[in-house]
Amino acid sequence: MIISVRKWLDRLKFIAVFLICTYAVVQIFNTVTDWIAPVDKYRIPHGRAVKVFQSDPDLQLESDSITSRIRLFYWLGE
Template identity: 45%
Template sequence: MMIIRFRKWWVRTKYIAVFVILTVVLYELFRIVGGWIEPAGRYREPMGKALKVFSQDESAMEPKTAIERLLFFYKYGE
């Protein structure tokens, strides 16, 4: 015959509830701090003398053949 001890289960339930609550609070704290630290517009156009070097143009120096690709690799290392 198995005896269920209510007090023992009540302590475990309180422990699990406190653990879950603290986990949610810590997660929200990390989310708030992460949003506070993250730059506001990281994909906006740069200001001042900064240059944006990424281009969305498909024809920007992409080698067409295998030989062109090999020569491009030897020349630029990419």
């Protein structure tokens, strides 16, 4: 069996370039994600904005069965 050093060096070079490019693309995606995402999406609204969701502790389903939860899920679409 003949081992070609040139082929192995080409393969190692390809793997190194592939890993460097993959790392660069991941870093670019992370940078874009951080740039697009809001700083604090759960902050208290200010100005004329209002908070849309307010949990109601008195809200109870007629039963806590799986079927009623699935029915509520499809009814609200959440």
